[in-house]
Amino acid sequence: MELIAGVFRSIRRWFDPTDMQRVGSNPDYRFSLANERTYLAWWRTGFAAFAVSLGAGKIVPSLAKETRWPYTVLGAGFAVLGLVLVGYGLVRQRQVEAAITRGDFAPPNQVLIAVLTATSMLLGVGLLVLILEMLRQLVRNLYFARRRKTEARQARSNFAAEIRHTGFR
Numbered sequence: 001m002e003l004i005a006g007v008f009r010s011i012r013r014w015f016d017p018t019d020m021q022r023v024g025s026n027p028d029y030r031f032s033l034a035n036e037r038t039y040l041a042w043w044r045t046g047f048a049a050f051a052v053s054l055g056a057g058k059i060v061p062s063l064a065k066e067t068r069w070p071y072t073v074l075g076a077g078f079a080v081l082g083l084v085l086v087g088y089g090l091v092r093q094r095q096v097e098a099a100i101t102r103g104d105f106a107p108p109n110q111v112l113i114a115v116l117t118a119t120s121m122l123l124g125v126g127l128l129v130l131i132l133e134m135l136r137q138l139v140r141n142l143y144f145a146r147r148r149k150t151e152a153r154q155a156r157s158n159f160a161a162e163i164r165h166t167g168f169r
Helices: 002-014 017-023 029-063 069-102 110-166
Strands: none
Touching: 029 069, 029 110, 069 110
C-alpha cells in the first residue's frame, strides 16, 4: 500500500509546477517559453507518426488489394515511434526546465536520439518499399488490363473479318 502511495506522490510531484521553482532560481521566461515550444515540437512529431501509423496500417491496406500484414507491421512501428516521441518529449521538457532553473545545460540522451533516428529511417525505408511495390503492381495491372482490352478488340476484329470472309450475313 505504501508503494502505491509513493508512486502517486511521485506522479503528483512530476506534474507539480511549483516543484520546478524549488530546484533553483526563476529564470528568464523566454527560456521557459522556448522549452515549451520544443516540447510542443516533440508532440507534433509524435502525432505526425500517429497519423502515418493510421494511414499505413489501416487506410492504405483497405485501398490495396494485397497482403495486409506488412502494412500493419509498419503502422504499428510508427505508432510505437509516436508514443516514444511524445513520452520522451515530456521527459526532455522536465530535464531542460530543471536545468534552466539551475542555470545549467541538460544535454539530450544521445543513445535515444540515435535509436529514434535509426528507427525513423528504417520505418521510412519500409514505407518506401511498400509504396514502390504497390505502384509496381498498379502499373502491372494497368498494363495487363490494357493488353486484355487490346486482345479482346483484336479478337472481335478477327471474328468480324472471318464472318465477312465466309460470307455469313
